[in-house]
Amino acid sequence: METILRVRQSNDETSSLFEVTSGNTIQVDGQEFKFDSIQGGQVDQQELFERTVQPFLDSEIIPHSKDVTLFTMGPSGAGKSYTVFGTPSNVGLLYRSLSYLLQQVTGDLASYDTVKKHLGMNLINPTKSGAQAGNSSGHTAVTVSMFEIYNDSIKDLFANREINSRSVLDIVTDPRDGKLKPRNLSQFYVPNIDICKRLFELGLKNRRGIQKGSTSTSSGSHCFVHINFVKISKDGRKSAVSRFTLADLSSIESTKSAQAKNISMKQKSINNTSILELGRCIHSLRSGKQDMSLLRTNKIARLLFHDFIKNKGMNPQLKFLVNLDSNGDQGTSLQILRYISSSINDDRRTSSRPSSSGSRDSVKRLSVTQRLSSRISSTHVKEKETLEKIKKEKDILTKELKQLQDKLVENEISIRKEISNNFEESIAKLNDEFRQKEISLQNSLEKDCDRKLTDLADEYEQTLCSMRSELDSKSIENQDLLKKIASLRDELKHNKIENESFQSSITKLNETIELKAQKISDLKVSSASLREELDTTTASLNETTKSLNDSKELVTRLQAEITEKKSLLEQREFGSSEIKQDYEKQIRDLRNQVKRLDADVTAGENVIKKLESNLEQKIAEVDEMKTKLSQAEKSIDFNKRHIDILKDKFTASKQKLPASDDNNSATEHPKSSRAPETADPDSLKENISPPKKSKHKSSSKSQKIDDALKLTSFTLFDKLEPQSVDSSVKRKRNILSSPTKASDLLMSSPTKTRKKLRKKEIVNIFDDNELD
Numbered sequence: 181m182e183t184i185l186r187v188r189q190s191n192d193e194t195s196s197l198f199e200v201t202s203g204n205t206i207q208v209d210g211q212e213f214k215f216d217s218i219q220g221g222q223v224d225q226q227e228l229f230e231r232t233v234q235p236f237l238d239s240e241i242i243p244h245s246k247d248v249t250l251f252t253m254g255p256s257g258a259g260k261s262y263t264v265f266g267t268p269s270n271v272g273l274l275y276r277s278l279s280y281l282l283q284q285v286t287g288d289l290a291s292y293d294t295v296k297k298h299l300g301m302n303l304i305n306p307t308k309s310g311a312q313a314g315n316s317s318g319h320t321a322v323t324v325s326m327f328e329i330y331n332d333s334i335k336d337l338f339a340n341r342e343i344n345s346r347s348v349l350d351i352v353t354d355p356r357d358g359k360l361k362p363r364n365l366s367q368f369y370v371p372n373i374d375i376c377k378r379l380f381e382l383g384l385k386n387r388r389g390i391q392k393g394s395t396s397t398s399s400g401s402h403c404f405v406h407i408n409f410v411k412i413s414k415d416g417r418k419s420a421v422s423r424f425t426l427a428d429l430s431s432i433e434s435t436k437s438a439q440a441k442n443i444s445m446k447q448k449s450i451n452n453t454s455i456l457e458l459g460r461c462i463h464s465l466r467s468g469k470q471d472m473s474l475l476r477t478n479k480i481a482r483l484l485f486h487d488f489i490k491n492k493g494m495n496p497q498l499k500f501l502v503n504l505d506s507n508g509d510q511g512t513s514l515q516i517l518r519y520i521s522s523s524i525n526d527d528r529r530t531s532s533r534p535s536s537s538g539s540r541d542s543v544k545r546l547s548v549t550q551r552l553s554s555r556i557s558s559t560h561v562k563e564k565e566t567l568e569k570i571k572k573e574k575d576i577l578t579k580e581l582k583q584l585q586d587k588l589v590e591n592e593i594s595i596r597k598e599i600s601n602n603f604e605e606s607i608a609k610l611n612d613e614f615r616q617k618e619i620s621l622q623n624s625l626e627k628d629c630d631r632k633l634t635d636l637a638d639e640y641e642q643t644l645c646s647m648r649s650e651l652d653s654k655s656i657e658n659q660d661l662l663k664k665i666a667s668l669r670d671e672l673k674h675n676k677i678e679n680e681s682f683q684s685s686i687t688k689l690n691e692t693i694e695l696k697a698q699k700i701s702d703l704k705v706s707s708a709s710l711r712e713e714l715d716t717t718t719a720s721l722n723e724t725t726k727s728l729n730d731s732k733e734l735v736t737r738l739q740a741e742i743t744e745k746k747s748l749l750e751q752r753e754f755g756s757s758e759i760k761q762d763y764e765k766q767i768r769d770l771r772n773q774v775k776r777l778d779a780d781v782t783a784g785e786n787v788i789k790k791l792e793s794n795l796e797q798k799i800a801e802v803d804e805m806k807t808k809l810s811q812a813e814k815s816i817d818f819n820k821r822h823i824d825i826l827k828d829k830f831t832a833s834k835q836k837l838p839a840s841d842d843n844n845s846a847t848e849h850p851k852s853s854r855a856p857e858t859a860d861p862d863s864l865k866e867n868i869s870p871p872k873k874s875k876h877k878s879s880s881k882s883q884k885i886d887d888a889l890k891l892t893s894f895t896l897f898d899k900l901e902p903q904s905v906d907s908s909v910k911r912k913r914n915i916l917s918s919p920t921k922a923s924d925l926l927m928s929s930p931t932k933t934r935k936k937l938r939k940k941e942i943v944n945i946f947d948d949n950e951l952d
């Protein structure tokens with residue numbers, strides 16, 4: 181047991197109600213009180229933690245899984261709650277202890293599920309993030325619980341509910357961790373310090389008299405916090421829990437302070453009684469008197485019972501942290517100090533004023549004896565004897581009572597031990613039973629499993645056999661299919677080759693058709709120009725004819741003039757010789773002129789004849805070209821139709837090809853190569869003479885098509901009738917055929933040279949555009 185004094189120092193040291201006389205002793209009102217350590221006002225929260233709590237965390241809780249309880253006691257307002265919980269900016273022992281323990285478990289934090297296996301269903305996971313914290317192979321964890329005892333009833337502060345009746349028997353040993361605690365107390369898994377803070381905020385909010393967000397308001401209740409440090413064995417089967425209990429006890433209230441804090445007298449007396457009883461209990465246990473009856477009535481004492489039993493009443497790990505305010509009430513402070521010194525530090529009290537109550541008792545006892553002796557002396561001896569008898573009897577009875585009481589305590593201890601042993605035995609039995617059941621269940625499950633596995637194996641074997649036979653048949657089918665696919669591939673290759681040649685022949689045909697179309701268009705152009713030339717020639721012929729007629733009229737007129745002049749000459753034969761000569765000259769000139777005209781007419785006629793013959797020739801050539809043109813057009817139409825048929829066939833063959841060969845999707849069905857046979861029979865009969873049977877199978881379709889086209893073209897050219905000569909040309913030829921008119925034409929032809937040249941050009945054009 182350890183006593184620590186924390187002093188809340190006032191700024192005004194002169195008004196301080198106590199002084200520290202030596203290292204661990206204080207003096208109040210002339211009385212000295214000794215503590216294990218005194219933490220002055222300059223000691224801050226962290227220092228206090230490091231000096232008072234951290235040592236036993238390191239030496240007891242973490243390595244040895246021992247339980248330690250720390251009580252804070254003191255007058256109201258001395259800083260008990262401040263010491264335990266602190267303020268948000270300066271946290272107290274609770275948060276510092278938790279964060280210290282959490283630091284120790286870092287890296288080895290067991291997951292919530294793992295800890296739950298050991299601590300049971302009452303373990304609560306505070307958040308979703310808590311579920312993800314830690315790992316299944318971790319070996320340490322921290323859990324917390326919080327409850328208050330107020331008006332002798334217990335309230336779970338994390339659950340905000342009264343967790344049991346007023347009976348102390350509701351404080352029970354939890355079989356999971358072997359700790360004595362209120363029945364069904366909530367226990368939270370702690371993954372980190374932030375969650376802790378939120379939890380305790382909630383707990384303090386639920387605490388009686390504590391206002392939200394504050395730890396300073398006096399509550400009038402005893403508040404207990406259990407910090408459980410869980411250690412799981414390496415094999416994960418066993419666990420040990422060490423518990424650090426932080427108890428913020430209610431202050432011992434004077435009537436005045438209780439009234440000031442609005443605490444009922446009943447509550448005040450319950451609180452004070454419970455604390456005094458706790459002190460008496462500890463004192464009796466320490467002095468070896470073991471007044472265990474207190475443990476049956478006092479809840480705080482009962483909560484510590486487990487520790488006493490466990491430690492066999494010897495030196496339980498209890499720490500009393502006494503808070504005193506240097507400016508506080510002297511009476512209350514003295515009351516606390518006396519309480520501590522009488523119940524805990526009795527042997528350590530260095531000096532105190534002579535007990536006034538003790539002297540009063542002795543005075544009382546003296547007066548009673550004097551009165552009794554005076555009575556005895558005044559009454560007769562019999563009464564004295566009787567009194568002595570009674571006294572003796574009383575002594576005997578007192579002795580017996582004491583013996584009985586001792587026996588009772590012994591019995592209770594033995595009963596409790598027995599119960600505890602029985603309980604442990606029954607737990608061990610239950611564990612064994614459970615293990616046996618588990619093993620038998622496991623065996624039966626294994627058997628079941630084996631049986632099912634065998635059945636499944638048989639089933640699978642059968643299925644496998646049937647699947648194998650199916651596989652064999654399928655593989656045979658598959659081979660057939662592969663063969664088919666191979667043959668189809670060959671066919672496909674063959675078709676591909678054919679198709680390629682077919683494509684090239686189509687390309688060639690297209691090229692030929694284009695060439696022919698080009699030639700036809702050229703022929704059309706030249707034929708149009710020929711027509712124009714013909715028209716101009718016809719027009720010039722007409723002109724020449726007209727000029728010939730004019731020339732003839734002129735010749736006639738000149739002949740008439742000659743005749744007239746002859747007659748005039750005869751009439752004037754006797755005229756002057758000059759006139760005669762003039763006339764004769766004129767006649768000669770005219771005769772010469774006539775002769776020249778006759779020569780010109782003759783030459784013109786010759787030219788016209790030539791032109792006529794040329795014209796006829798050209799007309800014949802034009803007719804021939806027209807015939808060829810129409811034949812070629814027909815041939816092209818037929819070819820086009822033929823190509824269309826072939827293309828249709830080709831497309832149909834493509835569609836019929838097997839879909840398996842994706843790469844050869846453009847290949848054709850072999851039947852497409854027989855397109856000419858399935859083409860329009862009438863048109864083929866009409867236009868294509870049957871193709872000669874090839875000696876070699878390998879003759880390409882393009883060749884066949886070419887042959888067919890050529891044959892068709894030739895047949896068409898043979899069958900076509902010659903075209904009739906243009907009627908206007910014929911008419912002009914008739915006109916020009918007359919030799920008498922040729923000279924006139926020659927006379928009046930102004931474009932002779934140009935026509936000759938044009939004629940030459942026409943002849944050239946016809947030569948160039950001759951069809952194949």
Ligand SMILES: Nc1ncnc2c1ncn2[C@@H]1O[C@H](COP(=O)(O)OP(=O)(O)OP(=O)(O)O)[C@@H](O)[C@H]1O
Pocket residue numbers: 187188189254255256257258259260261262263267395396397398399400430431503
């Ligand atoms: N050592 C200290 N340093 C600074 N402030 C302190 C100290 N001790 C206590 N206080 C402040 O004094 C006020 C009262 O303290 P606290 O509530 O802890 O007293 P208490 O002993 O718990 O009182 P009660 O028993 O009535 O609940 C609080 O505001 C607290 O912050």
